[in-house]
Amino acid sequence: MSPQRYRLSFTTGGLFLQEAPVVAERYLVVRDWQATRAQVRSENLLQVRTSTAATRISKELISRLELLSREEVTLLTTGTRREQGYVLWSATCRRYAFIHDFAVDVLREHFLTLRHQLTPNDFDAFVNSKAVWHAELDELAPSTLQKLRQNLFRMLRDADLLSDQGLIQPALLTPHLAKILATHQPDKLNIFPAADIDIRRWLQ
Numbered sequence: 001m002s003p004q005r006y007r008l009s010f011t012t013g014g015l016f017l018q019e020a021p022v023v024a025e026r027y028l029v030v031r032d033w034q035a036t037r038a039q040v041r042s043e044n045l046l047q048v049r050t051s052t053a054a055t056r057i058s059k060e061l062i063s064r065l066e067l068l069s070r071e072e073v074t075l076l077t078t079g080t081r082r083e084q085g086y087v088l089w090s091a092t093c094r095r096y097a098f099i100h101d102f103a104v105d106v107l108r109e110h111f112l113t114l115r116h117q118l119t120p121n122d123f124d125a126f127v128n129s130k131a132v133w134h135a136e137l138d139e140l141a142p143s144t145l146q147k148l149r150q151n152l153f154r155m156l157r158d159a160d161l162l163s164d165q166g167l168i169q170p171a172l173l174t175p176h177l178a179k180i181l182a183t184h185q186p187d188k189l190n191i192f193p194a195a196d197i198d199i200r201r202w203l204q
Contacts, residue, residue, distance in 0.1 A: 111193035178202035
């Protein structure tokens with residue numbers, strides 16, 4: 001049985017650190033994602049210049065936020081910037097299996113084996129390894145692959161998991177946040193550069 005095709009629409013936007021709290025705050029009022037999306041667009045809550053951009057950004061962002069629990073959405077309005085980044089990284093990994101697999105197979109694996117640098121070549125090697133099972137990766141134009149790589153690395157920087165110099169930065173989750181993100185599934189935390197002993201400590 002062939003694996004499910006990767007969804008590969010994360011070409012722009014990063015983690016949306018500025019926009020996510022605005023959308024989360026409105027959702028916690030109306031408690032409905034469809035209504036939230038409509039209000040974000042009609043009221044231009046994201047303060048973008050064109051309706052086309054508002055539609056594109058709200059659609060992409062809400063497709064990620066919909067995968068969060070109410071408690072996780074609330075953290076986007078009450079948490080620190082680092083906590084917001086970690087929640088949004090988690091949401092993005094849930095939305096995109098490609099990013100999830102990269103986080104587990106490359107980001108965390110590099111961290112655990114003390115390879116501190118993450119480079120574009122690591123991304124390319126990952127794509128080549130997955131293309132054996134995912135023909136959709138072979139179908140991408142080089143320019144699209146470059147956009148995917150650039151935005152993935154931007155998300156990692158937004159989440160404080162990668163420095164501007166490309167150095168992997170260990171995740172610094174609080175036990176409270178870790179338990180929220182790992183509800184019912186401790187392996188959800190494998191998307192972060194952290195040792196098993198740290199994850200167990202967070203979840204005690």
